[in-house]
Amino acid sequence: MPERDHSAAIGPIYLRVRDHIADQIEQGLLQPNSRLPSERVLAESNNTTRVTARLALAQLEAEGRIYRSNRRGWFVSPPRLVYNPTEDYSFSENVMAQGRTPATETLEVTPTEVTAWLASKTGLAEGDSLVRLRRRRQVDGRPVLVENIYLNARRLPGIERFDFNRSLWKLLREHYGLELVRKQIEMFPTALIDPQAEALGVTAGTAGLYVTRCSRDQDGCFVEFDEEFWLHDTLSIQVEVG
């Protein structure tokens, strides 16, 4: 964890308000997922205006210490979920192993085709048939990511008939005898914009982490392309190599 400079007592108002709230969180006066006082109350109790209070809140949000729920208020962020994108794994099992409660919703299952963009990522030819799967996943009742999964329809006949609220990785293994290898993973921080922001119930522009994963089978045949949009404060990526 980056170390904080606790010495500064002076400086801009909004940073002092930030420090004040951050201290309360660190001291446990504000528990994870509990609500902060409203912006108006924070402004008044710090002898400032709502605009400045919102600056302080935006800071804490950028640091991943608090999050907002649309028009409901600001809440203390729970610890980040540890996530290893290089491993085949069950989201649900991983979440439970960390003492949290997972949930998965399938938002959409649609047959579709390889676009130019997907062709560049997967190596398939434009127009090849895919099954597109869109899911939202929650931790302790809070949506933390939406994902678009593109499955190779030719390699996975009948895939569209399965229940996608369970682990996709187990499904591929048990029904198709697949072990996924040769993954290409890409990720970078960016803002969540509209289809994703809306699905997660956050304001457009909320900070997120964009992760893609392209998986192939033992023979190098393309199986699955996964595009994940995470809320930036909900995860910590951990990878071990060597």
Added chain:
Amino acid sequence: MPERDHSAAIGPIYLRVRDHIADQIEQGLLQPNSRLPSERVLAESNNTTRVTARLALAQLEAEGRIYRSNRRGWFVSPPRLVYNPTEDYSFSENVMAQGRTPATETLEVTPTEVTAWLASKTGLAEGDSLVRLRRRRQVDGRPVLVENIYLNARRLPGIERFDFNRSLWKLLREHYGLELVRKQIEMFPTALIDPQAEALGVTAGTAGLYVTRCSRDQDGCFVEFDEEFWLHDTLSIQVEVG
């Protein structure tokens, strides 16, 4: 790349201003690293106020499309640097291979000791001696990261006497015959706060990516712990496994 919804013509003013600027960037009317009109000009030409214009700019910044240079203005972000944290590599060579110009500055070299926090990361005992190295790295003249490196002083005798403006990885290999293996990597998005924000010349609270890497030698002996603070719009992490 996450796909944008180009259909929306209505909605909040600040999102329309954002779309307007984003279109100009996509169409190449605004080149990478070129300056945007000032906030006051943007406000006036969009018939709105500076506060609203700043909301639009903050959106674009969160998306990684533009960045700001303290009190100098807003600039179009160049393409993200591709970075693979699992590989031993030379920052300079990687940057040059992508057609960009790297620079490294050593900010500090200090003997120090293992703290409780470092002990938990490295497995060393508290109080063991380390060499702490702080560097700032640039791409095309823009600082993109600062890093704190903690080197195992016992494993690397005389390390403090070297020139650290070159590749550390090459130094370890050539002078100590080391190949680093068994790396533990952790990363998550967070805001850059003060020692780092100041070193990068950005406002405290700017979005960043925090990356740590713990490297050991062939025998599992701790060699180096690296803590990197990247500007969030400057990199794309890419990893291949399997």
Added chain:
DNA sequence: TCGCCAAACTGGTCTATACCAGATGAGCGA
């Protein structure tokens, strides 16, 4: 020509206020 200084310009911070839209909860009515 060179170096310095001051004016003009930039974003950074802040006040005070307003209205809107979605979420919530108390209380009323069936």
Added chain:
DNA sequence: TCGCTCATCTGGTATAGACCAGTTTGGCGA
């Protein structure tokens, strides 16, 4: 008891200013 309505709460968006602190630049003077 259950369900609905509506007042009240929340954050979301927006206006119209203000002053501050660095940066840049143009011009003046040596």
